[in-house]
Amino acid sequence: MVGLALLACGVFLIREALTGGFRLMEEPSGAEQGHWPGFVWVSAGLLANAALITRIGFVLSCGLCFMLAVRGFKSAEGKGDRSPLSWGIDLMIGMAIAAPVYWMFGKLLAISLPGLTDTGWI
Numbered sequence: 001m002v003g004l005a006l007l008a009c010g011v012f013l014i015r016e017a018l019t020g021g022f023r024l025m026e027e028p029s030g031a032e033q034g035h036w037p038g039f040v041w042v043s044a045g046l047l048a049n050a051a052l053i054t055r056i057g058f059v060l061s062c063g064l065c066f067m068l069a070v071r072g073f074k075s076a077e078g079k080g081d082r083s084p085l086s087w088g089i090d091l092m093i094g095m096a097i098a099a100p101v102y103w104m105f106g107k108l109l110a111i112s113l114p115g116l117t118d119t120g121w122i
Contacts, residue, residue, distance in 0.1 A: 041072030058113040059098045066094025 016022060045068030053061040067090040074080060105111045 035076040038072035038076035041075055042069045045069040045072070054114045058102045059095055062098035062101070063091050063095035066097065067091040070094075 045065040048068065049061045049065035052064065055061075056064075067087060070090045070093075071087075102113055105113050
């Protein structure tokens with residue numbers, strides 16, 4: 001079933017490409033060029049997460065990744081708030097998202113993620 005669905009999607013995409021593409025779509029919004037400082041912030045978050053996940057644990061490294069990615073997206077929107085409070089709020093939101101994910105993977109799915117302690121909560 002999945003193979004047939006993928007085959008149907010492939011046929012549809014080939015037909016669209018050969019007949020001129022998606023003609024009824026609206027023009028894309030946004031700038032002509034990419035926002036490089038935002039790209040650097042998001043890339044730094046992903047690389048920091050990969051480098052630190054086994055050292056500081058899943059929740060903290062994902063919180064850091066979220067905080068840096070938010071910095072990149074805010075930078076791209078021109079909202080470069082660099083106050084320590086803003087950084088802290090973004091970090092706490094990232095950790096609040098990562099903590100239930102860590103718990104669900106560890107407790108419900110029995111998949112071991114790197115933690116900071118052996119208690120299974122951080």
